[in-house]
Amino acid sequence: MTATTINFVRHGKVENPDHLLYERLPGFHLSKVGKRMAQATGRFIADSPQLNTSVAVFSSPLERTRETAAEILAPLNTVREARGEQALELVTDERIIEARNEFRGKRIGYGEGALWRKDNLKLVRNLWKPSWGETYREIAARVHAFAMEKVDEFAGQQIIVVSHESPIWSYRHMLETGRPEHNMLLRKTALASITSITFDARSHAVLGIAYFDPAKDVR
Template identity: 25%
Template sequence: MSTVATGSDATGPLELVLVRHAESLGNVADREALAAKAHRLDLADSDEQVGLSPEGERQAAALGDHVAGLADHRRPTVVVSSPYRRARDTAASALAAVGVEVLLDERVRERELGIFDGMTWYGIQAEHPGESERRARLGKFYYRPPGGESWADVVLRVRSLLVELQARYAGERVWVFSHEAVILAFRYVLEGLDAASVLALQKSEPIANCSMTRYRDQDGALRLVARDDVSGIQGAAEVTREPAHTGEGTGGAG
């Protein structure tokens, strides 16, 4: 029978909780652009500086109330966040009552889309047909947009961070505030998925804003115990997520 390790004998984190940032202005702009079949999002800020929407602020506050109500043995002891504003602001609001330092780590930043940043799939197909063809030939997992990153590149970042978490935070409850593609990359690594499986998850199970994907140590390995858990905000804020993905993501939305 599997048993959960105790703090004294754990060789890595006791728990890993992956939190997607609250709804951002980029998420709102993305939905509006897709509905209008526009080529670009109506956003002035860089992807790094995109902030939370009013609903996102309510979601982050609701998650903060949830965390404040957790028993001490369930609260995070180590917190890592993407340096992007929407993730940092979510972490700050969610942890206001806990007092845990937030460690910023660029390895959990949003996937960089290069020349496609801020574009919808309609825009990419219309303005970069050659790249659309190259992506179809290489496959979405390994395709790297000019100046950007492939899904495989994000996986390499996640592998690097997991090695560090394993070595430095034995027995800790680690929470990571990040983005959809990064959370899926964690699932790829931790659950031993293949490229087709993780891309299918992006289409079939879009990750809600402020949701928690939770792993716990069982026999020395982190095992999935909850995915896309919105219990922290449900009833206090609207649950928002993107529709099924049909192409490349867009800047400010992940």
């Protein structure tokens, strides 16, 4: 049996002093803590005999994921070069971008422009089936299309994919339960965490899912 593993990494903490829902807005970068989180995950990957065999690194086009991927690529490429292997370069893909959200730019909290105003909350009818933007089913479908393409392209190998909480968890939930709909408050996708999904390269069946949280103690 030939297996392909896709290691989905959530980006690190973002600098967001105004507490905005940034969604796909440009200009949101890793904070100092977020950079340290990404570095911790990068070291974890580089030190792992399995993860450091990854042959490609992808990320969503947003700044926070590209910056996280850069902190992963640096130590990974050091290991690869020590083995006489070619350095990897980051490739971006729109299919693993953050979910579309009509609340983007809203401030978390109360007052003018805040998310919890009554006119905004009218859109929140069901936490299991978002009514304020892209549905979990749409999110999982685009991630699945990306994943199946990469399972075929990198049969028998490992790759790293830096994405966002909602795409990673919606896809995992679909694979584990048959449906992507879920309660967002129950996600297990910490900042800079790794969700490793192993597929049979021929049948595309899921062989296993593992979860790691290398940055849990980073402050």
